[in-house]
Amino acid sequence: QSALTQPPSASGSPGQSVTISCTGTSSDVGGYNYVSWYQQHPDKAPKLMIYEVTKRPSGVPDRFSGSKSGNTASLTVTGLQAEDEADYYCSSSAGNNNLRVFGTGTKVTVL
Amino acid sequence: QVQLVESGGGLVKPGGSLRLSCAASGFRFSDYSMSWIRQAPGKGLEWISYISDASRRMSYADSVRGRFTVSRDDARNFLYLQLNSLRAEDTAVYYCATESYYRFDSWGQGTQVTVSS
Numbered sequence: 001q002s003a004l005t006q007p008p009s010a011s012g013s014p015g016q017s018v019t020i021s022c023t024g025t026s027s028d029v030g031g032y033n034y035v036s037w038y039q040q041h042p043d044k045a046p047k048l049m050i051y052e053v054t055k056r057p058s059g060v061p062d063r064f065s066g067s068k069s070g071n072t073a074s075l076t077v078t079g080l081q082a083e084d085e086a087d088y089y090c091s092s093s094a095g096n097n098n099l100r101v102f103g104t105g106t107k108v109t110v111l
Numbered sequence: 112q113v114q115l116v117e118s119g120g121g122l123v124k125p126g127g128s129l130r131l132s133c134a135a136s137g138f139r140f141s142d143y144s145m146s147w148i149r150q151a152p153g154k155g156l157e158w159i160s161y162i163s164d165a166s167r168r169m170s171y172a173d174s175v176r177g178r179f180t181v182s183r184d185d186a187r188n189f190l191y192l193q194l195n196s197l198r199a200e201d202t203a204v205y206y207c208a209t210e211s212y213y214r215f216d217s218w219g220q221g222t223q224v225t226v227s228s
Contacts (some may be wrong), residue, residue, distance in 0.1 A: 001173050003155070034213035038156070045206060045221060046156065051214035089156050093213040098161060098170040100146065100213055105155040 004029060004090055004103035011109040012080045020106045022073040022090035028101055030071035034093040037066060037075045041086045049088075050075060077108070085110045113137045113217040115207050120222030127197050127226070133190035133207030133219060141165070141185040144210045147192050149203035150221075157203075160192060161210065175201075197226045 005023040012018040022029065022037075029035055035053045038046035048057050050066035053073060063079050073092070077084055090103035119131040133145070147160040160181040161170045169181050180193040190207050202225050208215035 003157075032213075036214040038215070040156075045218040046215070047218075048214060048216055052212065057216070087155075091156075091158065091213070091215070098168060099172070100158040100161065102148075102156040102158055 001094060001099060001101060004092060004101055006088075006090060006103040006106045008104070009107045009109065011111055012077075013111045014080055014082065016080050017076060017078045018080060018108060019074050019076045020088055020090075020108070022075070022092075022103045024071050024073075024092055024101070026071060028092040028094040029068065029073050029090075031095075032093040033068070035066070035068060035073040036091050037064075038089045038091065039084075039086045040089065046089065080110050082110050084108060113209065115209070115217060115219035117205060117207055117219045117222035120205065120224045122225045122227065123197055124228050125198060125226055129194045129197065129224060131192040131194065131205055131207075131222060131224070133192075135188045135190065135209075138209070140183075140188040145181075145183065145190045146208050146210045146215060147179075147181060147190075148206045148208055148215065148218075149201075149224075150206070151200070151203040154203075162190070194224065197224075199226050202226050 037050040040046040053068045094101040114136045116134045144163045159172045162181045178196045182191045204221040206221045209217045
């Protein structure tokens with residue numbers, strides 16, 4: 001049960017786009033369309049931003065989008081805003097034993 | 112609206128035990144699967160346990176299997192996590208969350224567990 005791999009950091013200027021990758025295996029990311037993404041501001045609980053690879057919960061801006069290719073999922077934030085500066089985590093179903101796994105996390109900085 | 116409030120955290124010695132609680136309100140608790148997720152200081156999120164509606168299925172991360180036990184009381188709208196044989200590496204903020212199809216929709220504010228002599 002290894003954590004999914006994310007880059008430690010990503011950055012962009014206001015108005016630009018940033019894409020975060022989440023790499024797993026065929027037993028988790030590649031095997032199921034149950035990848036979700038979470039935003040966490042300092043000392044706050046995480047917030048669901050994307051689920052089932054591409055779907056956005058009500059209230060999440062359409063600047064946030066998700067995709068997947070093979071064993072790698074991605075979160076793209078377009079039109080970066082100051083409030084997007086946060087830590088982002090992916091998660092996935094992880095096999096037939098009813099397990100779940102998170103990514104290592106990516107700190108997004110708005111320059 | 113959905114509200115989840117964790118409690119029961121604290122300072123405990125290595126080898127000790129704690130029981131965490133998660134009080135749920137604002138939704139039909141019995142219809143929902145739930146998970147516990149933790150975050151060590153300065154570290155990332157770690158999923159540790161799942162329980163389905165009606166307690167039909169439970170699962171655990173390798174790091175806690177055999178030491179932690181998840182349960183629920185649908186009559187009182189409470190989720191629990193019994194933590195036994197605690198280790199220093201169990202020190203973390205513990206969150207409860209509602210779960211649907213492997214997504215964690217709503218989260219509590221977390222409760223701090225510190226394992227130290």
